[in-house]
Amino acid sequence: MKRIAVISGKGGTGKTMVCAALAAIFPPDLVLGDCDVDASNLGLIFQPEIISRSPYYGLKVAEIDQDTCTRCGSCEEHCRFGAIRSQEGEFLVDSIRCEGCSVCTLVCPKEAVSMVQKVNGELYYSNTRIAPLSHARLEPGSGTSGLLVREVRKQADERDGDRAFFLSDGPPGIGCPLIATVTGMDAVLIVTEPSLSGLHDLKRVVTVAEGFGVTIFVAINKYTLEEEIATRIEDYCVERGLHVVGKIPFDPTVIESIRNGRPVTDYDSPAADAIRRMWEEIAEIWVNT
Amino acid sequence: MKIAVASGKGGTGKSTFAANLALSLSKSNDVVLVDCDVEEPNLHLFFDAEHEESEVTVPVPVVDPGKCTFCGKCGDFCQYGAITVLKDDILILMDLCHSCGGCRIVCPYDAITEVPRVIGKVRDSQPDEHLRLVTGVLNEGETHAPVVIQMAKALAGSTPTPAGAVFEHQFRELVCSMADVTIYDSSPGIACPVIETVEGADYVVLVTESTPFGIHDLELAIGVVEKLGIPAGVVINRSDGLDEMTEELCRRHSLEIIMRIPFDRRIAGVQNRGGLFSQDMPEWQGRFTDLYHHIRETGGGGA
Numbered sequence: 001m002k003r004i005a006v007i008s009g010k011g012g013t014g015k016t017m018v019c020a021a022l023a024a025i026f027p028p029d030l031v032l033g034d035c036d037v038d039a040s041n042l043g044l045i046f047q048p049e050i051i052s053r054s055p056y057y058g059l060k061v062a063e064i065d066q067d068t069c070t071r072c073g074s075c076e077e078h079c080r081f082g083a084i085r086s087q088e089g090e091f092l093v094d095s096i097r098c099e100g101c102s103v104c105t106l107v108c109p110k111e112a113v114s115m116v117q118k119v120n121g122e123l124y125y126s127n128t129r130i131a132p133l134s135h136a137r138l139e140p141g142s143g144t145s146g147l148l149v150r151e152v153r154k155q156a157d158e159r160d161g162d163r164a165f166f167l168s169d170g171p172p173g174i175g176c177p178l179i180a181t182v183t184g185m186d187a188v189l190i191v192t193e194p195s196l197s198g199l200h201d202l203k204r205v206v207t208v209a210e211g212f213g214v215t216i217f218v219a220i221n222k223y224t225l226e227e228e229i230a231t232r233i234e235d236y237c238v239e240r241g242l243h244v245v246g247k248i249p250f251d252p253t254v255i256e257s258i259r260n261g262r263p264v265t266d267y268d269s270p271a272a273d274a275i276r277r278m279w280e281e282i283a284e285i286w287v288n289t
Numbered sequence: 290m291k292i293a294v295a296s297g298k299g300g301t302g303k304s305t306f307a308a309n310l311a312l313s314l315s316k317s318n319d320v321v322l323v324d325c326d327v328e329e330p331n332l333h334l335f336f337d338a339e340h341e342e343s344e345v346t347v348p349v350p351v352v353d354p355g356k357c358t359f360c361g362k363c364g365d366f367c368q369y370g371a372i373t374v375l376k377d378d379i380l381i382l383m384d385l386c387h388s389c390g391g392c393r394i395v396c397p398y399d400a401i402t403e404v405p406r407v408i409g410k411v412r413d414s415q416p417d418e419h420l421r422l423v424t425g426v427l428n429e430g431e432t433h434a435p436v437v438i439q440m441a442k443a444l445a446g447s448t449p450t451p452a453g454a455v456f457e458h459q460f461r462e463l464v465c466s467m468a469d470v471t472i473y474d475s476s477p478g479i480a481c482p483v484i485e486t487v488e489g490a491d492y493v494v495l496v497t498e499s500t501p502f503g504i505h506d507l508e509l510a511i512g513v514v515e516k517l518g519i520p521a522g523v524v525i526n527r528s529d530g531l532d533e534m535t536e537e538l539c540r541r542h543s544l545e546i547i548m549r550i551p552f553d554r555r556i557a558g559v560q561n562r563g564g565l566f567s568q569d570m571p572e573w574q575g576r577f578t579d580l581y582h583h584i585r586e587t588g589g590g591g592a
Binding site: 008009010011012013016038039041044059060078080081096099100101102103106107138140141142143144145146171172173174175176177178179193194195196197198200201204205207208211225226229255258259261 | 298366
């Protein structure tokens, strides 16, 4: 299976739009993923029909039995995450802060602390008109989004590991969910935009991706809005030895297609043409080698 | 007063809003702007100034080979799978370590000590007499963004640190701002970095755009502020007038739409080139200042 993720560094550059458009023109032997578990949007384009759902637990969290607790304060003292606070004489666990390390169970002299499972989201496997989709929903305020990304990946591998391609939408940023997304990919497509922030963030995500030794493709979305900065981005990519596979013009059809819940490649438009040409470039370098 | 700016979806204009709000308020208040989007910090692009830098470290275990008996207790205890104990060796995967200190406590032979590991930095600058910018930067390849956010917030809450000050790995309770207004600019999403950023704020501004993605992710972000119980209001950025669905969502959650920034190629252009539109279009400074007073009067509470 060949695996590619669409990432960006900066948020809102058009990852999901590009990913959906690529999915619609990809070779058919495909499974889709949405590794942006914080704000999963690929489903808004493909209206998935959910076939199976399972709870996602993440790490356990501490719970203090107030009847056994002698209020010694050892747990609060040793918690590095500020997750235990004393309130009106009782020691309480802030489950949002708790990282599940279990140190409190270790230091409690009365065994008053136990680790309990807590639902942190839901994992889905769905049918779409394009291909099956592995996706998830993270409970707002939960930690461990990186772990949930791994579950999304694992599910796609287990159910559809015999398919030829895995194409996944990715999260913004360069932290834990992004690293979980890029791990084990063969290639990434970084969608950037012609702004100083876009260029700054591109450089950081490139540094992270290079650390994984994946093939790196770059697409400049809405390049016609600031052609001078778009040129600077191209210059940077050339200097760094990255493939600029696509330059997508600003195109009002994109917004229209998203509002209609369709991939932009369903429309005859300049952005759709650019994405088709981009796929040919990617295929040339990545698929046919 | 402490105001956090968050969004759910990326690229809706959080940093644009935060930077223009900070600039406008700094005309009549002492403002500290804190870039808590430590994975991709951008605010320094709008406020060019010399900065002082300090490292952010986390404690990680090291094993004294003279004391270790390879009993395996540390590896069994570690909830993150960061320690593998072999017959005559120990492998520690620093990326997986959460710095909880459990392995040190559980070791019966005192063979584990902790040493600081650098995962990022915080930068402190003073772009203007009444505007201070504190930026958290997560190093490329690192995963523990919340620790860097914490340190950036702690630094912002203190008086400016002397050059080269070294942070201990201390947690919480450090934030006690000296400024009139502190603005925290969050990363996108709804997970731990966002919680770390908005916790302790008196008010959260949720910046959105009226697209299906923007509305879907706004609802998730509303879930975060409702869970934390912090008062919030919504800013619709790049509004093209088709905001009914966003308005409907806000009505359902009793959230006020506190500002609309129209879709305007001029605004986008200024922003893309690293400028601030409230500088080029000064009438916006009055709007941002009025907005701040409105927040104070209606929802912000706080000091």
